Amino acid sequence: MTDSLRSTVTLANGVRMPWLGLGVFKITDFDECRNAVAAALDYGYRSIDTALGYRNEEAVGEALKSSGIPREEIFVTSKLSGGNGYERAYTEFENSLRKLGLDYLDLYLIHWPIPHEDKYVETFKALLEFMEAGKLRAVGVSNFLPEQLIRLHKEFGIYPMVNQVERHPHYQRGDLKKFCADRGIQLECYSPLMNGQLSGLPKTRTILQTIADKYGKNIYQVCLRWQIDTQVVCINKSVHPERIRENADIFDFRLDADDIAKIAAIDDGQHIFRDPYDDLGPVVHFTVEEV
Template structure:
């Protein structure tokens, strides 16, 4: 299993299983299948309304808790110091777990202007030993710069939209400079990137799928990836990334596909409270 070491020494599996938009009633079965296939990193969020299914699968999977890495996130409607502390307690209750491995501020939500207070709450949770690592999601350079000035702990992770057609080079470079690991969500461009002839050609060279090529590109660039699916065959294929490696030229040809095509919300304006 590919792993990277976060800036606090905690190791995180690069191949994660995401459950965004997976209905709660389907979550436990999907996560159990992912664990059976070999995934050891599960990514959820309070806003996904399926933390309970993730926790049930973790408890039912038969593996020691320390062999699984669980990421979850603070929703926008719970920003603020005290509310973030309470939100983490509620997240653990829904998960039915004693701790999360990684807790993220899901969006900066700058219109509310409480993400620094939320970050201080995460710092408290971390220094109290109640979570193994803390980080952020969808934070842009201006948000990270403010945390650097007003916070005490450098985020371990920034989870951002990243795929061949939207690579956020300046942001990823800033994160690397500060030893902030990148987790790529929508790593396949929600499927939209997979029809490109460059990917089809590389896939043919290795006798794998275009999706596997893109995920391998992420791994070789040092990203954590969290593709989601409820289809067992696709869950397995997204994990089966061993047995081939992309050449430097192939990596460069995929990197050249960047077109600035964002699919998700703009972190500068995203202010939905993510009400359950």
């Protein structure tokens, strides 16, 4: 069901994750971050995405605490670098819990695999142990390619439950999406609004505006609804309470096949963040064909 801000998807291990959440990348000011998270929770968001590297886990923790919402009703994601390795993963995980003021996380992601350091496999081992110890409900990764997901499966007999990647109309990740869907890995997008860069793309805005007009919505709402209507969990970011609310007002319409086809035609592989393929270097252990 994808008809309310509380709607969830069930991950491979049975944990339920909201389809829409707020991300707090680049919100480094404590009050600004706390206020954004507080506004989101107040409006009904129940999923918050942070990372050790965002340097705002304390502010997120403060907003979680002062919301008064029972812990089990909020889905909290944090991340650590794949370059950490096994022992440092323990330290980083405890640091995140302490900063957030929590005793467990709902989802913990390896932020980037950093393949040249070749430590993401041992880092993932630690994540599996956090889950076994009851301190983590679901293990995930971010910016992982099929080769790296296959390697984790070969090592541990399990795929991560989530792979969080850059995805928006210009970068739709069709092959990766199918690869993940076939293996029970939930794809989660980041930068659904192209990290704010839609304004510089007049042709794309015109296509999105035609669809938006049909439903009485704006182009940002169309971009976010498109993720959910293509079965991708979505996190968006804003520091403005009115935008945080507006971006969540997407549960009273659904895109039809014609809209999805129009958006499919925008895909030209243009991305904002670095391409994980550029990181691969010589450390490719398995290929998709081997599976």
